[in-house]
Amino acid sequence: MTTVAIVGCTHAGTFAATSILQHHPDWTVHVFERNDSLSFLSCGIALWVGDHVSDPKRMFYSSPAALAEAGATMHMRHDVLGVDVTGKTLTAKDLETGETTDYAFDKLVVTTGSAPVIPPIDGLDAALENGAVMLCKNWGHALAIKERAKSAKTAVVIGAGYIGAELAEQFSDIGVKTTLVDALPRVLANNFDAAISDQVEQAFSDHGVTLALGQKVVAFRPASGSDGADGSGVTVVTERGEYTADVAILGAGFRPNTALFADQLATIGNGAIIVDDYMRASLTDGTVLNDVFAAGxxxxxxxxxxxxxxxxxxxxxxxxxxxxxxENIVAPTKRYLGTQATSAVQLYDLAMSATGLTLGGVERRGLTARSTTLVQDYRPDFMLTTTPVTATLVWDPDTRRILGAQFLSKHDISQAANVVSVAIQAGFTIDDLAGADLFFQPNFSQPVNFVGAVAIQAVAES
Ligand SMILES: Cc1cc2nc3c(=O)[nH]c(=O)nc-3n(C[C@H](O)[C@H](O)[C@H](O)COP(=O)(O)OP(=O)(O)OC[C@H]3O[C@@H](n4cnc5c(N)ncnc54)[C@H](O)[C@@H]3O)c2cc1C
Known part of the structure; x- marks a missing residue:
């Protein structure tokens, strides 16, 4: 009988537990999770703020009972305090009783996920403590943000990435006067190049969101005269201004939650556990461990x-x-195909999606690439309605391989990023995509579909 310990259970933990039990229904699978729920879809938080969620309970797709039914031994509200990776034991604290217990395992699955980045900014700890600044990651945060959104008249959202942008959009939609702050000079700067982010900035301005871009937050101070939860609200001080609101939300990115494994498992600089093609972790000296896996x-x-x-x-x-x-818990069996980090977002009436590298991402990594942007109607103008798509393709001028793509339109063109994602995974060049078989039908597309058209333009520019 094999005993598995899974530490952390949101998405990676839930899918690992389900998959292990499907393949090995007779194994003992211990799942440790410090929260009392699992599988929460954080992507629903902003939508819930804007009243676009039918029932918040539906933002969970599994439960402790469902995993127990599948055969897992559930340890909810248990905090894993220490893990001896090579000694194959862990210590967990029952957060209800305070009792601490040691558990032995044959195989370990690390799915401890990530935590919001909390930069060392003057006054931030106190503001997080009194609730004037909130985080946006888990179900507890979701409940708190939703409650505050009911009474807040003003908000400052710090971080204009996907999470901050979505929150700012939903706040402005429900009438909360919102300021969106970022140290970078553009919104969604890590996800889209300027041809697209410029249009998003215009949409924010059109909806009354104040953009405070290119300015780092340097301090948080209590604000008098506001109706914040603690009676004071918060003033967010940046290098270039001060923004006072009832509440601020910090969306400054995420860092891996892997302190338990520091000095035991090999990591990259930010602490993310390095996994091989079969999700196996390795010791800090590079020795691959056949019984230790990490995911998510x-x-x-x-x-x-x-x-x-x-x-x-x-x-x-x-x-x-x-x-x-x-799939791989007994022996390396099924290889990981990697990722293009394909993603999508809807802000107001703009649908956007992206895959792979932006030109900005290329520059940040010290690489070289070219980019081609095309604007064309998504379907012929003999139709009663049509609307433009902005399509950008990022490609390597030496190998001609496609490195990334971005799309924006008032029509839902989000699936286009999935098409290019598969093309990148398959190693397509701009020539391959230019000649790919993409359908034409006037309800849906032009004779030359915009995905093919931007590739044809890239070939012409090459
Ligand atoms: C607001 C928001 C919106 C998002 N939108 C999208 C989206 O639209 N699309 C998309 O693909 N991704 C989205 N993401 C990212 C996505 O939510 C994460 O990538 C995903 O949650 C990662 O899952 P995970 O299981 O690896 O880790 P996590 O979700 O971080 O879960 C880790 C779990 O481990 C538990 N844990 C950690 N340490 C311990 C310990 N010592 N003992 C016990 N338990 C422990 C934690 O309590 C937690 O439940 C979004 C994220 C946020 C915050």
Whole structure:
């Protein structure tokens, strides 16, 4: 009988547990999770704030009872305090009783995920403590943000990435006067190049969101005269201004939650556990461990556009890697195909999606690439309605391989990023995509579909 310990259970943990039990229904699978729920879809938080969620309970797709039914031994509200990776034991504290117990395991699955980055900014700890600044990651945060959104008249959202942008959009939609702050000079600067982010900035301005870009937050101070939860609200001080609101939300990114494994498992610089193609972790000396796996936000991904390990915390990676743990837990069997970090977002009436590298991402990594942007109607103008799509393709001028793509339109063109994602995974060049068989039908597309058209333009520019 094999005993598995899974530490952490949101997406990677839930899928790993399910997959392991499907393959090995007779194994003992201990699941440790410090929260009292599992499988929460954080991507629903902003939508819930804006009243676009039918029932918040539906933001969970599994439960402790469902995993127990599948055969897992559940330890909910248990905090794993220490793990001896090579000694194969862990210590967990029951957060209800305070009791601490040691458990032995044959195989370990690390799915401890990530935590919000909390930069060392003056006054931030106190503001987080009194609730004037909130985080946005788990179910507890979701409940708190939703409650505050009911009474707040003003908000400052710090971080104009996907999470901050979605929150700012939903706050402005429900009438909360919102300021969106970021140290970078553009919104969604890590996800889209300027041809697209410029249009998003215009949409924010059109909806009354104040953009405070290119300015780092340097301090948080209590604000008098506001109706914040503690009676004071908060003033967010940046290098270039001060923004006072009833509440501020910090969305400054995520870091892997892997302190338990420091000095035991090999990691990249930010602490993400390096996994091989079969989700196996290794010791700090590089020895691959056949009985220790990591998946999701606690682990690295293989980023196909660069061919290197990277840190890209997305639920899509957590799910796919979690499933692979079950496939490979006995022996390396099924290889991980890597990721393009394909993603999408809807802000107001703009649908956007992206895959692979942006030109900005290329520059940040010290690489070289070219980019081609095309704007064309998504379907012919003899139709009663049509609307433009902005399509950008990022490609390597030497190999001609596609490295990334971005799309924006008022029409739902989000699936286009999935098409290019598969093309990148398959190693397509701009020539391959230019000649790919993409359908034409006037309800849906032009004779030359915009995905093919932007590739044809790239070939013409090459
Ligand atoms: C607001 C928001 C919106 C998002 N939107 C999207 C989206 O649209 N699409 C997308 O692909 N991704 C999205 N993401 C990212 C996605 O949520 C994460 O990539 C995903 O949650 C990672 O899952 P995970 O299981 O690896 O880690 P986590 O979700 O971080 O879960 C880790 C779990 O481990 C537990 N844990 C950690 N340490 C211990 C310990 N010592 N003992 C016991 N338990 C422990 C934690 O309590 C937690 O439940 C979003 C994230 C946020 C915050």
């Amino acid at each position: 936000d606690s682990a690295t991904v293989h980023y196909n556009p660069t061919g290197k390990d990277d840190y890209i915390p997305l639920a899509t990676n957590a799910v796919r890697q979690g499933l692979l743990v079950g």
